[in-house]
Amino acid sequence: MKASRLAKNLEICSFKIQRIKEISEAINDNLETNKLLDLFKVFLNEKLEIGQFVFYSCANKEWELLSDFGIKGTPDLKDFKFYNTFKDIQIGDYQIPGVTTTFEVLIPVFHHKKLLSLLFLADPEEKIGISPIIKHLNFIQSLTNLVSVAIVNKRLHIEEIEKERLNRELELAAEMQSSLIPEGNFSNKYLKLNAYYQPHNLIGGDYYDYFIDESRVVFCMADVSGKGISAAIFMSNFQAKLHSLLKNTDLRLAELVEILHSEIDQVSKGDRFITLFIAEYNFDTHLLEYVNAGHNPPMCLHDNEILLLERGTTGLGMVEKLPKVRVGSQVVRKNDVIICYTDGITETQSENGDWFGEERLMDILKKRGNCGAPIKINSEIINQTKSFQGKMADHDDFALLTICFN
Known part of the structure; x- marks a missing residue:
């Protein structure tokens, strides 16, 4: 009798070890989730003779029905807060909305104190x-733990692959965007120019540019509403249109801005807008003409006085019909300096919650503006904002364009 019972127990142990081995091999072979669940269902129903069960798993903070058998109705369990209190196997009477079955056993699966899955079990009514x-x-619990963790790991692996793919796409987009932005240094006998751009993420929606021929320089600073890939794509389209207009037409600044506004309004349908400062400096007349379309007003150090270049119109794409475009003008003298920037600089926050602000930027311009080297002015601005920021993380794109006139 004892020998017979021992042989039976050994047979059961051998059976359980074989089932664990099969599941482990399926996991190692990277069996698809639905096939792994089919195998799990076969073990529960056919091998272990479990008459009724419902198996739920958590995916991205939402509960998903993975498998069920022998029940009447459609399980619709959404509120799992109650089950978070259980840390081990529960014996009792458990109901699932949409199902008439009363489940006697509940097996919760936790990993690092996080509820991963729930297995509800019930014997058929006629079971004797x-x-x-x-x-x-205990074996069912081990099997459920193994399958639950495997499914979560598969999901995490898929998410990791997707994350790597998105990161690579971001890197490629960043390379493309970087190739569209002109070199950060330029000088001739009329001026010296230095620019700096640091997107909040790999790519961003801030933009600087300059165009030079034998008689003039056109330079601009722009900021598209929003962040990330969509903002970068929108800004790239804007840049392409601006380049085309400057290369193929002789439009005055007001006309240029009006056409850009119409293009933006047609594309964005009111969902996005661009703030823009654009200026043209004539090498022969020393006249600077500009339009400020809702952008942070650039600062011009002129005769030891700081002027704000504010004249213009509203942001492009903000309203369907652009208000009248007013063109500002300023005769530029030797040693004048202009700083164009985006709000990522002035809105840099300290650990105390203070803003860097325009006043600090003006102080830097007053103290360093007469050095004649735009790269030194920009370096001072960058260093001071980083020092002011302390341990606070960047919250926005960061763009600077500084010109010293000879």
Whole structure:
């Protein structure tokens, strides 16, 4: 009798080891999730004779029905807060909305204190004798743990692959955007120019540019509403249109801005807008003409006085019909300096919650403006904002364009 019972126990142990081995091999072979669940269902129903069960798993903070068998109705369990209180196997009466079955056993699966899955179990009503659930309970728990963790790992692996793909796409987009932005240094006998751009993420929606021929320089600073890939794409389209207009037409600044506004309004349908400062400096007349379309007003150090270049119109794409474009003008003298920037600089926050602000930027211009080297002025601005920021993370794109006139 004892020998017979021992042989039976050994047979059961061998059976359980074989099932664990099969599941482990399926996981190692990277079996698809639906096939792994089919295997799990076969083990529960056909091998262990579990008559009724429902298996739920958590995916991205939402609960997903993975598998069920032998029940009447459609499980619709959405509120799992109640089950977070259980840390081990529960015996009782459990109901699932949409199902008439009363489940006697609940197996919660936790990993690092996080609830991963729930397995509800019930014997069929006509079952007589020892419940296979009770008989194999610890084994079912081990099997459920193994399958639950495998499914989560598969999901994380897929998410990691997707994340790597998106990161690579971002890197390629950043390379493309970088190739569209002109070199950060330029000088001739009329001026010296230095520019700096640091997107908040790999790519951003800030933009500087300059165009030079034998008689003039046109330079601009722009900021598109929003951040990320969509903002960068929108800004690239804007840049392409601006380049085309400057290369193929002789439009005055007001006309140029009006056409750009019409293009933006047609493309964005009011969902996005661009703030823009654009200026043209004539090498022969020393006249600077500009339009400020809702952008942070550039600062011009002129005769030791700081002027704000504010004249213009509203941001492009903000309204359907652009208000009258007013063109500002300023005769530029030797040693004058202009700083164009985006709000990522003035809105840099300290650990105390203070803004860097325009006053600090003006102080830098007053103290360093007469050095005649735009790269030194920009370096001072960057260093001071980083020092002011302390341990606070960047919250926005960061763009500077500084010109010293000879």
